[in-house]
Amino acid sequence: xxxxxxxxxDLEIAYRVRGLDRRVLRGVSFAIGQxxxxxxxxxxxxxxxxxxxxIMRYLPxxxxxLNGSIRLxxxxxxxxxxxxxxxxxxxxxxxxxxxxASALNPSIRIGPQLTEVFELMGVAKEEALHQSDAxxxxxxxxxxxxxxxxxxxxxxxxxxQRVVIAMALAxxxxxLILDEPTTGLDATVEAEVLDLIAALRQEFGTSVLFIxxxxxxxxxxxxxxxxxxxxxxxxxxxxQEVFRDPRHPYTVGLLRCIPRGGVRxxxxxxxxxxxxxxxxxxxxxxxxxxxxxxxAKEVCREQEPDLYPLGHGRASRCHFxxxxxxxxxxxxxxxxxVQAANGQPLLEVANGSKTFKQDGQDVQAxxxxxxxxRPGEVLxxxxxxxxxxxxxxxxxxxxxxxxxxxxxxxxGERLAGKVEKRSTEQVRSLQIVFQNPDGALNRRHSVRRIxxxxxxxxxxxxxxxxxxxxxxxxxxxxxxxxxxxxxxxQLSGGLKQRVAIARAFAGExxxxxxxxxxxxxxxxxxxxxxxxxxxxxxxxGVSYVFISHDLGVVRYISDxxxxxxxGRLQEVGDAETVFxxxxxxxxxxxxxxxxxxxxxxxxxxxxxxxxxxAADPPSGCVFHTRCPRxxxxxxxxxxxxxxxxxxxxxxxxxxxxxxxxxxxxxxxAVAQSKTTT
Amino acid sequence: xxxxxxxxxxxxxxxxxxxxxxxxxxxxxxxxxSPTFLMGCVLAGTWVLCAIFGYLIxxxxxETPDVLNKLVGPSADHIFGTDxxxxxxxxxxxxxxxxxxxxxxxxxxxxxxxxxxxxxxxxYYRGIVDEATMRLVxxxxxxxxxxxxxxxxxxxxxxxxxxxxxxxxxxxxxIAKTVRAxxxxxxxxxxxxxxxLRNERGPYVMFAEILxxxxxxxxxxxxxxxxxxxxAVATLSFLGFGADPSIPDWGQDISQHYQFINGGVxxxxxxxxxxxxxxIIGINLIADAIxxxxxx
Numbered sequence: 004x005x006x007x008x009x010x011x012x013d014l015e016i017a018y019r020v021r022g023l024d025r026r027v028l029r030g031v032s033f034a035i036g037q038x039x040x041x042x043x044x045x046x047x048x049x050x051x052x053x054x055x056x057x058i059m060r061y062l063p064x065x066x067x068x069l070n071g072s073i074r075l076x077x078x079x080x081x082x083x084x085x086x087x088x089x090x091x092x093x094x095x096x097x098x099x100x101x102x103x104a105s106a107l108n109p110s111i112r113i114g115p116q117l118t119e120v121f122e123l124m125g126v127a128k129e130e131a132l133h134q135s136d137a138x139x140x141x142x143x144x145x146x147x148x149x150x151x152x153x154x155x156x157x158x159x160x161x162x163x164q165r166v167v168i169a170m171a172l173a174x175x176x177x178x179l180i181l182d183e184p185t186t187g188l189d190a191t192v193e194a195e196v197l198d199l200i201a202a203l204r205q206e207f208g209t210s211v212l213f214i215x216x217x218x219x220x221x222x223x224x225x226x227x228x229x230x231x232x233x234x235x236x237x238x239x240x241x242x243q244e245v246f247r248d249p250r251h252p253y254t255v256g257l258l259r260c261i262p263r264g265g266v267r268x269x270x271x272x273x274x275x276x277x278x279x280x281x282x283x284x285x286x287x288x289x290x291x292x293x294x295x296x297x298x299a300k301e302v303c304r305e306q307e308p309d310l311y312p313l314g315h316g317r318a319s320r321c322h323f324x325x326x327x328x329x330x331x332x333x334x335x336x337x338x339x340x341v342q343a344a345n346g347q348p349l350l351e352v353a354n355g356s357k358t359f360k361q362d363g364q365d366v367q368a369x370x371x372x373x374x375x376x377r378p379g380e381v382l383x384x385x386x387x388x389x390x391x392x393x394x395x396x397x398x399x400x401x402x403x404x405x406x407x408x409x410x411x412x413x414x415g416e417r418l419a420g421k422v423e424k425r426s427t428e429q430v431r432s433l434q435i436v437f438q439n440p441d442g443a444l445n446r447r448h449s450v451r452r453i454x455x456x457x458x459x460x461x462x463x464x465x466x467x468x469x470x471x472x473x474x475x476x477x478x479x480x481x482x483x484x485x486x487x488x489x490x491x492x493q494l495s496g497g498l499k500q501r502v503a504i505a506r507a508f509a510g511e512x513x514x515x516x517x518x519x520x521x522x523x524x525x526x527x528x529x530x531x532x533x534x535x536x537x538x539x540x541x542x543x544g545v546s547y548v549f550i551s552h553d554l555g556v557v558r559y560i561s562d563x564x565x566x567x568x569x570g571r572l573q574e575v576g577d578a579e580t581v582f583x584x585x586x587x588x589x590x591x592x593x594x595x596x597x598x599x600x601x602x603x604x605x606x607x608x609x610x611x612x613x614x615x616x617a618a619d620p621p622s623g624c625v626f627h628t629r630c631p632r633x634x635x636x637x638x639x640x641x642x643x644x645x646x647x648x649x650x651x652x653x654x655x656x657x658x659x660x661x662x663x664x665x666x667x668x669x670x671x672a673v674a675q676s677k678t679t680t
Numbered sequence: 681x682x683x684x685x686x687x688x689x690x691x692x693x694x695x696x697x698x699x700x701x702x703x704x705x706x707x708x709x710x711x712x713x714s715p716t717f718l719m720g721c722v723l724a725g726t727w728v729l730c731a732i733f734g735y736l737i738x739x740x741x742x743e744t745p746d747v748l749n750k751l752v753g754p755s756a757d758h759i760f761g762t763d764x765x766x767x768x769x770x771x772x773x774x775x776x777x778x779x780x781x782x783x784x785x786x787x788x789x790x791x792x793x794x795x796x797x798x799x800x801x802x803x804y805y806r807g808i809v810d811e812a813t814m815r816l817v818x819x820x821x822x823x824x825x826x827x828x829x830x831x832x833x834x835x836x837x838x839x840x841x842x843x844x845x846x847x848x849x850x851x852x853x854x855i856a857k858t859v860r861a862x863x864x865x866x867x868x869x870x871x872x873x874x875x876x877l878r879n880e881r882g883p884y885v886m887f888a889e890i891l892x893x894x895x896x897x898x899x900x901x902x903x904x905x906x907x908x909x910x911x912a913v914a915t916l917s918f919l920g921f922g923a924d925p926s927i928p929d930w931g932q933d934i935s936q937h938y939q940f941i942n943g944g945v946x947x948x949x950x951x952x953x954x955x956x957x958x959x960i961i962g963i964n965l966i967a968d969a970i971x972x973x974x975x976x
Contacts, residue, residue, distance in 0.1 A: 447892035
């Protein structure tokens, strides 16, 4: 390692909440070398962002630094006065936030916002304009002049994040802090932004502190990684080594929670981490992870372990670091999963279309979607945002009526377009688990009322019967019945999602739509919820339509997959066929965009630009504008049909399937030879 | 059943305190620590006490004329002086609080109830009902208060009830707009869709699901409107639309004496005016504090 760019020593920070100081960082030390990229991982509430804000001197007013120091290029920054801190922000420190839309001033055009950064450094106005132009070129914005005239809301999320990165790098900072910079972006856009960050880091030689809950992103972007838990750095080391051979039970547990390497529900169950993150400022005399650790012994409760050095810059804060991998599993190794019955279709959509009117323009959110859901199967629905996944779910549920000519059938019987016109039987049969449990549960109602009301309306249960059944339901989703009187705000995200699942199952549904049910949750909670969904499915024999942008999750849980792009189905088939290939070029690009913990084994395919507007879809094959395997005129002129290329495998592409198989096989071979050498 | 999740381990579930209760306590604490709120309470509270105990506190009988002591300036006997019939101004100001503090809150409650109902219906159903109602609301907002009052007085005759109805009618659209805006945001949330997915009827969704979540803006709007209502009551009774001439009333007292100001008789106008001003300031201070706490 070369010279140290930034060094945190024993940093201890507390927030004052309701008159009490609660410790959020309990003595965190790490250093980032000049030009090095350091990742900070951990679940939400572990103190990642607090550490970043401490470096930026952005801590909120109720924060108190109890102990420790932060040195940037050897200079203590915690003792600096306002003027010096401002100079620091203008010249040597930059931060990129998760949400680019709120990082940019919505009422100022991009141009002035960007040139201001240069002007603050004393560059003349004319020159600042030139440099801004050059900077936008560097972040691969092809038409900087046009972008500079735009307001932030006129740019897509990916473009906004590029502008923010351009602003952050404009001053050629010593340290760039990236706080979940791609979390709000689609996988394909994320891949591009990550590539861009990597390239720029090479060019500028900036030190980077990369904060993310996504281990795979850290593995891809960082040389070294620190794992943060409850305000303690529990493990540190070279990223590849830490993820290959974790030496702290928390890291081991985290890695086991993630569906990766193409595991499926019928092969292995995901493991989970029992218990909960200790509350803010909880009193933890021993090891911070002890209450949740399967390896914990007496000594762990009483004595805080040191950060044991393990050589090669590795360290683990565990008394039993040499046995971390022996951490016993919490979940059984296998879940009894049902085989999807190949029976009559349970739910069928034919020619499903949905057109919205927007500013007098027709926007086609769904175009001619034909799909069946069979009893007991999980149909995964993937695609970038704007591909029509959620619209399809809303149409199925009857929350928004499809266009005329669309046919919805359940058990061969027509379903009305609007839920209000469907029979109770039909309404009961189709339920949903929403993405965001905060919005999905009425914050003024107790859990008992939320679940009870669903039983009352859907099954006609009353009084004691209803209360008894509500408790049973809560039990079936592993929700402690002592909490039945609680309001949603009193519950953690995972518990809230359990309540939402209990409500969805109240009416004994036959199909449950899951709209990104785990994307708002931490990985350990996500694993528990996924296991619960698999278990419920086995018990009750329901079908799921599972919408997610996380391909690992979709692959884990789904029996069949449907890939959507711009409201059109591009590929439908068994999960293994769709993921294993040959696949549609769009599916290929989606798969290639996802970073994996194992390093890249797939061919590197990047989609250019953003998903086109549904108000003005491209001619011919709608994917031709971004297609990595674009053929030529035929793709522009003619929309390929959704044809059955193999038994049960439908694809919408002009390239014959055998040709795709050959092309994709070649690409993979090239990629593998690259990673092995 | 095998254990497979976070709760199966023998670990106490960290239940947080009931946030709605905590929130309520926190709001109360903030209010009680806010000088604005306390100042407002002192001002408005004084007048509420006067309204309740008026005749008991008043040093003189506010209604007995004393023809020998007409329009006498402030003195030890009559601290605020006497009016054109020789009645004690101080006593009339104290007792006059009652009439205004009955009419204004009732009118505001009337407007809030109707406004909330209209706001819920239009915000939840949207569509043509919403369009039509909102244009009607805009039309009502365009009519000056005085005109509405005149028409009502012609139709119903001058009385306290007329005053309440007029002010309630004028406030309804304003409150409806506020509530509608809040409901529009709430109706986007998934719990409303979840209610539709169990065959819930509109009124239940509006009143049992959405209404409890929009009480904040309604309370804020109510207190703000109350200040305006005081002002409106005073204005209308000044113009003679209101109440019974036999009941002491600030607006009425001002209107009966402003002609004497040129003659140097300032006290019979100034003190009731100050009463109106302090009451409105008090209520507005309270409204300010409440909206700061709710919109924090």
